[in-house]
Structures are given as structure tokens and as C-alpha cells.
Amino acid sequence: MAARTNRYAGLRRASGVQLKYFLRYHRLAAGMNDGRAQVIQRVLDYIETGKLTTETVDRAIVEFLEYRNKRVYLYTADPKALARVDGSVFANRIDTWSEATIEAQPESPRQNYAYVDEGHIRITFSETHRHPAIRLAEERVGWRRVGKVIVLDVDRASGFVTLSFDPPGRIHPHGRRPLDYYAHYRAQCEGILGTALTSFPLHQALFGLEAGDLVRLQQGRGSTLDGRVDIVSMGIDVRAMAAFQAVKPSIAVRDCGRYVWLPGGPAGNGAPHLLREIPTEIYASTSMVRFTRDSVVQEVRYVLGQIQAHA
Amino acid sequence: MDASWTHELMRVRDVVRRAAPGAALDPRVVAELSGVPMGQVIALLQFLARNREGRLELRVVDGRGIEVASFRSLPEVPAVVTDEFGTRIAVEPENVELIFRVSR
Numbered sequence: 001m002a003a004r005t006n007r008y009a010g011l012r013r014a015s016g017v018q019l020k021y022f023l024r025y026h027r028l029a030a031g032m033n034d035g036r037a038q039v040i041q042r043v044l045d046y047i048e049t050g051k052l053t054t055e056t057v058d059r060a061i062v063e064f065l066e067y068r069n070k071r072v073y074l075y076t077a078d079p080k081a082l083a084r085v086d087g088s089v090f091a092n093r094i095d096t097w098s099e100a101t102i103e104a105q106p107e108s109p110r111q112n113y114a115y116v117d118e119g120h121i122r123i124t125f126s127e128t129h130r131h132p133a134i135r136l137a138e139e140r141v142g143w144r145r146v147g148k149v150i151v152l153d154v155d156r157a158s159g160f161v162t163l164s165f166d167p168p169g170r171i172h173p174h175g176r177r178p179l180d181y182y183a184h185y186r187a188q189c190e191g192i193l194g195t196a197l198t199s200f201p202l203h204q205a206l207f208g209l210e211a212g213d214l215v216r217l218q219q220g221r222g223s224t225l226d227g228r229v230d231i232v233s234m235g236i237d238v239r240a241m242a243a244f245q246a247v248k249p250s251i252a253v254r255d256c257g258r259y260v261w262l263p264g265g266p267a268g269n270g271a272p273h274l275l276r277e278i279p280t281e282i283y284a285s286t287s288m289v290r291f292t293r294d295s296v297v298q299e300v301r302y303v304l305g306q307i308q309a310h311a
Numbered sequence: 312m313d314a315s316w317t318h319e320l321m322r323v324r325d326v327v328r329r330a331a332p333g334a335a336l337d338p339r340v341v342a343e344l345s346g347v348p349m350g351q352v353i354a355l356l357q358f359l360a361r362n363r364e365g366r367l368e369l370r371v372v373d374g375r376g377i378e379v380a381s382f383r384s385l386p387e388v389p390a391v392v393t394d395e396f397g398t399r400i401a402v403e404p405e406n407v408e409l410i411f412r413v414s415r
Contacts, residue, residue: 073404177390178403203339221376223340225330228376252343255376256405285339286404 003054004044010061011040013104017294018064019043024275025298026052059097063297065104066124066151070164070295072304073182074200074287079159081195087116090123102126105147109173121154123192125185129169143171152189160308161197163189201311202284206254208310210239218258218279220244222251256283261303273302282307316355319347323355327364327413335370335378335410356411365413371406373398381412 011019016036023030023043028051031042046052087093094100094113102112102124109127126149133144148166155161163185174184190197209215216237221230229247231238238244261278278299281290289307291300322345330336342352360366370381371392379394388407392400400406 177388178401179385179388179390179407182404223337225326225336225340225344226334230376252340253337283405285408288405 007047007054007057007061008040008044010058011043012036014061014064015068015294018068018296021275021296021299022060022064025296026056028052055097059100060297062097062100062102062124065102065149066164067291067297067300068294069166070151070291070300071167072162072164072289072291072300073186074202074289074304074307075161075163075197076200077154077159077161077193077197078195079157082121082154082156082159082193085116085121085154085156085193087114087121090114090116100124102149105145119156121152121156121193123152123189125150125152125188127173129173130171131169148172150185152185152192154193158308160200161189161193162304163197199287200308202282202287202307203253205307205310206257206282206284209259209306210254212310213262214306215259215261218260220257221255222247223253223255224250225252228255254284256281256285261299261306274299278303316351319345319351320355320358322347323352324359324364327356327359327411330413332413332415334413335368336365336413337408337410341411353409360411363414365411368410368412370408370410371400371402372408373400373406381410 016039019036019039020030020032023039023046028046031039034042043052043057047054047057092111092113094115100113100115103110103126105128106126107128109125112124112126114123115121126147128145129148130143131146133142135142146169148168150166151164153162153164165182165185168178168181172181174180186197210217217233217239218237219230219232220238221228229251231241231244231247233241259280259282261274261280263274263276278295279292280303281292282288283290289303323341326341326344327336338352338356339349341356342349345352347355356365356367368381368383369385369388371379371388373379373394379400380392382388388402390402392402394400
């Protein structure tokens with residue numbers, strides 16, 4: 001009973017969209033027109049009828065917080081150094097996903113858990129930031145506490161590392177600037193992994209994506225010798241514009257753009273890779289991918305996997 | 312500077328001289344147009360800066376890529392900058408760029 005209560009509380013932290021797509025990616029009826037409370041009940045019912053395992057749901061509860069609307073910075077690290085990382089040094093190490101928990105609004109920054117196996121490392125941190133909140137009726141300005149979840153994900157064999165952030169609040173524990181928040185976790189993760197993190201080169205990936213049909217490109221910014229070129233589509237894709245083809249030869253590097261990932265393509269289990277369009281903003285200069293919708297783990301992994309494959 | 316880098320220096324300098332005086336050159340553009348790797352380009356731009364052919368700056372841009380302010384080092388970059396129209400911009404990593412300002 002306690003486990004069911006905990007699971008209910010965990011599922012309440014996910015958005016309705018996340019819950020519905022979690023079910024759809026598991027090829028289960030999701031009740032797309034249902035309210036959030038009904039979908040939570042549906043998930044709990046699937047556990048009782050054996051259509052979902054408790055392990056799957058417990059992992060999803062954690063991943064809803066770890067993959068929602070994140071700014072994901074991509075890095076490469078030395079695989080030899082990553083192979084030397086000893087999992088036994090982590091105080092909060094877990095062996096099964098049922099043990100993974102995230103404290104949503106801790107008093108001070110904390111490491112929630114570390115999952116380490118032969119090929120993979122995932123460490124999750126959380127902390128509490130404050131945003132100004134204006135109460136017009138009372139003519140008062142207060143502060144709203146918001147929990148932030150930061151996730152380090154490491155593929156030990158390839159050296160591909162991602163560091164995912166919730167956007168910072170006005171007040172955070174690592175300094176006075178948003179830059180200090182990002183720099184703190186990058187430095188901390190370099191310390192944990194014992195190696196420097198180098199920005200993952202994204203320019204070739206953007207060229208590759210532009211040449212293919214996995215995405216539609218709503219807006220693109222490129223640099224020339226004389227300055228920047230920004231192209232915004234009035235239709236669905238800038239590549240259909242004559243102006244885009246005209247300026248393309250003079251663009252030396254792609255800076256950033258809005259890449260909308262298209263649904264389709266069969267995955268290993270017979271379900272499509274993506275069940276809906278996934279809008280992202282990709283910044284090549286800082287090797288960052290921003291997810292702008294209540295994304296779920298399957299969608300984030302697909303996008304990052306394709307970027308890695310095109311680089 | 313190591314003499315073996317002379318050829319790369321010529322290629323980088325050639326790109327820099329094609330830019331308009333006062334232009335903010337993205338080192339990635341210089342690397343792409345000169346065919347010299349990014350790390351070497353940064354080193355060579357530092358060399359050109361010592362020769363007063365320009366200077367390296369960290370500039371803060373708004374969401375449209377328009378320059379709002381520039382600084383000599385990362386610790387000098389503030390949390391928020393205000394553009395000439397009074398719009399306050401919270402400085403995220405995506406707003407900060409390293410550029411080479413070509414001498415006028």
C-alpha cells in the first residue's frame with residue numbers, strides 16, 4: 001500500500017502529456033482525452049494487471065523529472081578516463097531503478113543517486129532555486145521556490161557525455177549569474193569523471209540534418225564572413241525557400257536553429273521512434289539542444305542519438 | 312611563433328583581412344574559411360591581436376544574435392545586460408561568444 005501511495009505521489013509530478021506518451025511508447029492505451037488523474041489511475045491499473053512492471057514505472061517516475069524540457073549540453077570525454085571511474089566511490093549508488101529517487105526541492109544541492117554499470121553512468125543532482133513571484137491583488141512581490149534537476153549521463157565506451165539542466169531561477173546557490181550555475185555542474189562532473197569535458201562538435205551534424213528528412217527546419221541562423229544570416233520560414237520549412245538556397249553557399253558555419261523532429265521510422269520493438277513532432281532548438285556554438293515540450297526519455301534519446309550519428 | 316605555422320598564419324590572416332574593419336569575426340568562421348583547425352585559429356588570432364591587427368573579446372548577444380555588450384574576460388560578464396532599447400537580457404551560455412574584432 002505504501003509503495004502504491006509513493007508511486008501515486010511520484011506520478012503526480014509528471015505532466016499529463018508525459019504520462020500519456022509514456023503509455024503510448026509502451027504500446028498501451030493512453031486515454032489521450034483523459035485528465036491527468038485518470039491517466040495516473042490508468043498507470044496504476046496497468047501495474048496491477050501486469051501490463052507494466054513496477055520497475056518500469058519507478059524508472060519512469062524518475063525519468064519524467066530528468067528529461068522534461070531540459071537544456072542538454074553535449075560533450076565528449078576520454079573513454080580511457082571514463083573506464084577508470086569506480087562506481088564504489090559513490091555514496092548514493094543504486095543497483096536497481098526502484099531505488100532511484102529525486103528530492104524535488106532540497107534545502108541544499110544534493111546528489112540523488114548514481115547508477116553505474118559497465119557501459120553507462122548516470123548521476124542526478126537536485127537543488128532549489130527562487131523565482132520572483134508578483135501578487136498583483138496584494139501588491140506584493142514574493143519568491144517562489146522551484147526545484148531543479150540536473151542529470152549527468154555518460155556512455156563510457158564512446159565518451160559521449162550529456163549534462164541536462166532545468167533553466168536557472170533568479171536566485172540559485174552557485175553565484176549571482178546563470179553562467180555560474182552551468183559552470184558549477186560542469187566543473188563538478190569533470191571532477192567526478194576525472195577528465196575534461198570537451199564540447200561535442202555539432203556543426204557537421206547540423207549540415208547532415210539539413211540534408212536529410214528527419215527534421216523540418218523552422219528557423220536557421222548561420223555565420224558568414226560579413227555577419228549572420230537568419231532565415232525564418234513562413235511555411236513549414238526554410239529549405240523550401242528560394243532565399244535559403246541563395247544564401248546557403250555563403251554560410252560558413254551553422255550557428256543555431258529550430259529543428260522539429262518528425263514522427264515515424266520503426267524502432268526495434270516495432271513501435272515508431274517518435275509518435276509526435278518534437279521541437280528542439282540546437283545551438284552549435286555551445287553544443288546545446290533545448291527541448292521545448294514535455295518530452296519523455298524515448299524522445300530525448302532518439303534526438304541525441306541522431307545528432308551523434310550525424311556528427 | 313613556431314616557423315612551421317607560417318603557412319597557417321597566412322591563411323588565417325588572409326581571412327581576417329577580407330573582413331570589414333571593426334567586424335566581429337567568429338573564430339569558427341575563420342577556421343572554416345581558412346581550413347585551419349579551431350585550436351590553431353585561436354592561437355593565431357592571439358598572435359594577430361599582439362600585432363594589433365584586432366583583439367579577442369567576449370561579447371554578449373541577444374536572442375537575435377545582435378551584440379549588446381562586450382567584455383575582456385568571463386568573470387566580467389554580468390548576470391543581466393540591458394540593450395540600447397532598455398530590454399533586460401539574462402545572460403545564458405548561448406548569449407556569450409568569443410569573437411575577434413578586426414582593427415579599424
